[in-house]
Structure formats: structure tokens, C-alpha cells
Amino acid sequence: MVETITTPAAQPQGRRERNKMRVKNGIFDAALELFTQQGYDQTTVEEITERADVARGTFFNHFQRKEDIIGEWSERRRVRLREGLAAEGLAEPDGTGTRHALLRCMGILARITLDTPEETRALLAAWVRAGAPLQEEPHTASMFSRFIEAGRESGEIPREVDPELAGQLLRDVYLGTLFRWVRTRGGQCDLEAELRAACTTVVDGIMPR
Secondary structure: OOOOOOOHHHOOOOHHHHHHHHHHHHHHHHHHHHHHHHOOOOOOHHHHHHHHOOOHHHHHHHOOOOOHHHHHHHHHHHHHHHHHHHHOOOOOOOOOOHHHHHHHHHHHHHHHHHHOHHHHHHHHHHHHHOOHHHHOOOHHHHHHHHHHHHHHHOOOOOOOOOHHHHHHHHHHHHHHHHHHHHHHOOOOOOHHHHHHHHHHHHHHHHOOO
């Protein structure tokens, strides 16, 4: 089964809430297993509920559409990113060591993907087809922008650098490398090494030598 990710603050307290979360997690895990095994488009809600051993109506108590599983998957990756940043002391950028901090961010993103590579390949394709890159809040760009802004405030990065634009460039680097990794199935792409190399190229362009 795919490991379920929840934040400590979000853990329900009552028995009813715990049971609801358990059922939701069971449906989510079953869906991810099927998407990974046979593809997102080839998987039906009926197959998901059969795998999760729940009634069809129970699925719709937790997810309005099959597509909502993609949104849940994306949100749980965000949770893992926040937890990874906190674990490495990067929850709040302090404007020092910006280059190293951004490289560590890329490392965290790589590890989130490499922990469940086949799941990521299956869900990322579905995420793109659902139009999520254009619809969802670009949280990775916002994360990178915060580090750039902190570096600019501390004088480590020139004032003329636009933090929002730099954050978007780093997000593009991240997604482009991730898509290439999916296409090659990892065979010709060392994800973490390429993310770090691409990040270095962008950062070298905005930081003084």
C-alpha cells in the first residue's frame, strides 16, 4: 500500500472523524495502486471502490470526481515538501546561503518523487492532462520566490532581480526536469543531479560571482 501522508495538526480527534479519515485514506491508497498498475484513464471508480472494499456511494462521500484524487495527491506532495523544508530548517528562509538553500529544496523535491517513482509517473501524466499546471496555485514557484526575496533583502542577491520571475523560472526548471525524467523512465536522467545542475545554472545567472 502507498504510505498515507497527513500533517500532525490535521489528525482528527474523535472516533467518527478518525473513521472517516481511515476510509478516505483507504480509497486514496486503492486509487493510487490502480493508477500505478494500469493507468489513470484505464481505472474506473468501480474498480477503486472494489479495491478499497467500500460502496460506490462511499467514494463520492469523500471525492466528488475521480479527478479529485489527483488534487489530493498533489496536496499530499505539498505537505511532504513543507515537512521536508521544516526538517532541514528551511521552513522560513533567512536570506543567508541562498544558493545552498535552493539546492536543498531541489533535493527535497527529488526525494519526494524518487520515494514512489512509478506512482509519480502515473499521477504526473494525469495531473498534466487534467490541466492542473495551469489551474493550481504554483506553490513551488512561491517557495522559490520566498528564498530569492530573502536573499535579495539580505543583499546576497541583487535588488534588480525579480523574486517572482526567478521563482517561476525555477519552477519551470523543476517541472521540465521532472517531465524529462518521466519520459526516459529515469534511465537517462538522474533526477536529483539534474535538478541541482539546472538550479545552479539559474542561480548563477542571478547571483553575483
